[in-house]
Amino acid sequence: MALRIGDTAPDFKIETTQGEISLHDWAGDSWVFFFSHPADFTPVCTTEMGRTSQLADEFAKRNVKPLGLSTDTVEEHNKWILDVNDTQKTNLQFPIVADPDLKIAKLYEMIHPSESDTQAVRSVYIIDPNKKIRLMITYPMSVGRNFDEILRVIDALQTSDANKIATPADWTPGDKVIIPPSISNEDAKGMFPQGWDELRPYLRLTKV
Template identity: 45%
Template sequence: MEQSEVHQRLPSIGEEAPDFEAVTTHGQVKLSTFRGQWVVLFSHPADFTPVCTTEFMAFAGIAEELAGLNVQLIGLSIDSVHSHLAWVRNIKEKMGVEIPFPIIADLDMNVARRYGMIHPAQGTTATIRTVFIIDDRGVMRAMLYYPMSNGRYMPEIIRLIKALQVSDKHSVATPANWQPGDKVIVPPPKTSEEVERRVKEGYECRDWYLCFKEI
């Protein structure tokens, strides 16, 4: 497969996530049917591989917490649905872990291409490790890319979703290393009048442009 066949424009944060309909281990799935829920769409290079197996067990481990945050997990690789089903069964039998979320069988690379999951320098017949966080309106909110050699850190995925949901609910930003319960950042003033008012609004301000508050 030539590089031109797999290269395309990547999704952009703030834009509507590309819709798709695909065969999965839970039957036919269409992304737009999940409107009203957040979605974590993630890819892995291949079934029956060591790092991917540890990741799927890890994703299964956070599935319940994500469900509590109104998040639907969806996995993907360029493997057949039969391979996915056999792998899921193997993980349950050998590792004692049940995979509760659907896995897309993207044999024609339709979804992988729409989401820029194939990086030719890493290979043209397998997806790299991507994570796409799509909000309940179908808008792309965050994208994480990892090489094939290194597994993902589940607490960061959860933290990022919680940060996005807090920002949406309270119209705030979150600082570096923010954890749930920490103070958040009040959006900076946009006019001289707002600057003068800001210093009197009772926030914890380090300067006029950097103010924190509890939520």
């Protein structure tokens, strides 16, 4: 069955570079940035792993735990981490799932046969503390992820949850947000005492 936004992220128990983990237990009360890459010792993947490591403080600030995956073994991952640290000038500390039998890659629909039958595409799952899938992005093997966008959508999701708002196109923290049409003006007065700009009855912008 296809995974969809709002589904509970399938739990699994698997070996990683930091020992065996159970996804739900490991995640605890944190958000999870779960992402796959095609293979160890490949160029695009090396830059992505390095960038995730370089952004460790940014993820931690948002209560987000990164979790990588490829269809390589723990032994291969551990050797590769040395290369990642050396070439990307970092110190990679998050776990990387070893999935040589494709069990988790298939569970999370990371195998796209038009790209490869044995390697994962660049999938992104943002999972919230309730273990719900909140966002999915899939990149082809040849295109590296935009980590500014990954942090931006995490900010947007967390801001939306905290304030019961929606975010407009290209929103970044500090920009105005949207009061959803499902919230009446009467209710909005209590929720948003700072007021709002009403461009249309359905388009109300405010600051949070």
